[in-house]
Amino acid sequence: xxxxxxxxxxxxxxxxxxVLRLLNGILTxxxxxxxxxxxxxxxxxxVTQGVLLEWVTSFILNxxxxxxxx
Amino acid sequence: xxxxxxGVTVNPLFLVGIGFLVGILGGFFGVGGGFIAGPMMFWxxxxxxxxxxxxxxxxxxxxxxxxxxxxxxxxxxxxxxxxMVLSTIAGVELGARIIEALKxxxxxxxxxxxxxxxxxxxxxxxxxxxxxxxxxMIRTDSLDIKDAVGFKGIAQRVHGIKLWPMISFPASxxxxxxxxxxxxxxxxxxxxxxxxGVGGGFIRMPLLVYAxxxxxxxxxxxxxxxxxxxxxxGMLTHAIKGNVDVLMALVMHTGAAIGAxxxxxxxxxxxxxRIRLLFSILPLIGALLVLARLMNGAVTHF
Numbered sequence: 001x002x003x004x005x006x007x008x009x010x011x012x013x014x015x016x017x018x019v020l021r022l023l024n025g026i027l028t029x030x031x032x033x034x035x036x037x038x039x040x041x042x043x044x045x046x047v048t049q050g051v052l053l054e055w056v057t058s059f060i061l062n063x064x065x066x067x068x069x070x
Numbered sequence: 071x072x073x074x075x076x077g078v079t080v081n082p083l084f085l086v087g088i089g090f091l092v093g094i095l096g097g098f099f100g101v102g103g104g105f106i107a108g109p110m111m112f113w114x115x116x117x118x119x120x121x122x123x124x125x126x127x128x129x130x131x132x133x134x135x136x137x138x139x140x141x142x143x144x145x146x147x148x149x150x151x152x153x154m155v156l157s158t159i160a161g162v163e164l165g166a167r168i169i170e171a172l173k174x175x176x177x178x179x180x181x182x183x184x185x186x187x188x189x190x191x192x193x194x195x196x197x198x199x200x201x202x203x204x205x206x207m208i209r210t211d212s213l214d215i216k217d218a219v220g221f222k223g224i225a226q227r228v229h230g231i232k233l234w235p236m237i238s239f240p241a242s243x244x245x246x247x248x249x250x251x252x253x254x255x256x257x258x259x260x261x262x263x264x265x266x267g268v269g270g271g272f273i274r275m276p277l278l279v280y281a282x283x284x285x286x287x288x289x290x291x292x293x294x295x296x297x298x299x300x301x302x303x304g305m306l307t308h309a310i311k312g313n314v315d316v317l318m319a320l321v322m323h324t325g326a327a328i329g330a331x332x333x334x335x336x337x338x339x340x341x342x343x344r345i346r347l348l349f350s351i352l353p354l355i356g357a358l359l360v361l362a363r364l365m366n367g368a369v370t371h372f
Contacts, residue, residue, distance in 0.1 A: 048131075050130070
């Protein structure tokens with residue numbers, strides 16, 4: 001359980017570093033210059049993150065033996 | 071941390087916390103949780119047009135996963151969901167245009183804030199009253215808890231409206247209902263999604279259960295299926311209008327991914343009217359948060 005929680009903590013920290021630091025500038029510039037591309041890229045990012053995070057959290061919760069509804 | 075697009079400074083951990091809370095609500099009640107996330111964002115100083123757009127954006131990723139899960143459980147009436155999508159999108163677009171019009175007049179916060187408070191108070195009061203009534207019926211008449219709906223008469227009257235064309239939804243146990251009723255449910259909830267930034271579940275779910283007359287568990291799954299479209303389209307149209315902070319939405323969604331898992335596990339302990347009774351407290355909290363910001367105008371910093 002300690003290994004899985006540590007893995008999750010590392011993933012969350014890495015995610016925050018990548019998203020908050022890298023994407024902040026890119027998204028701000030795009031928002032100011034091209035709203036259509038900003039909207040499409042935003043939708044893509046949100047959907048991709050949705051699918052990826054579901055996969056990661058499911059994997060970790062399964063490893064922690066937390067039972068799901070299914 | 072400053073979110074440059076929305077032009078506000080908010081602690082990202084607070085946003086993760088909001089996401090976590092609405093993730094639990096989504097898994098637990100089958101609603102997007104926008105009616106509580108929106109007021110919380112407004113409370114900490116996010117401008118109302120960004121509350122609306124960003125709230126829809128963060129729900130988009132979450133709803134795809136949640137809808138897929140409920141589809142696997144057989145809780146989604148696809149035919150009903152797809153028909154409602156048509157009018158939902160029309161409603162979302164109208165709502166987004168209302169926001170644009172209010173932005174130009176400068177009354178956005180007061181108008182949308184007041185609408186939020188009124189709708190949330192009505193939903194809270196109605197759902198609490200109905201759930202208590204249904205629970206009393208179970209005790210006195212020994213009804214099956216899944217079938218106990220305090221307002222069964224409304225659904226019967228709605229089914230009695232014979233406005234052509236009539237349509238059936240076998241997956242929801244509905245033999246015949248006017249197509250216009252279904253489209254109206256989609257349009258109303260789409261309008262709320264586009265103008266308030268909510269998935270619309272807090273009003274779509276009661277309408278599907280009380281007015282259309284489908285079982286609660288199918289209402290939950292079909293509602294999430296609808297949220298996927300209303301929030302997805304809503305995010306796109308609001309982003310093009312400059313109302314979405316994508317970064318803020320991504321941060322909120324990290325908390326939602328964990329919360330959704332916990333919420334989904336918890337549903338097994340509460341079924342039928344008990345779900346709805348708990349559900350009634352949440353809109354009340356949302357209304358109080360919006361009122362607090364509107365009354366003193368002060369922003370709570372985190």
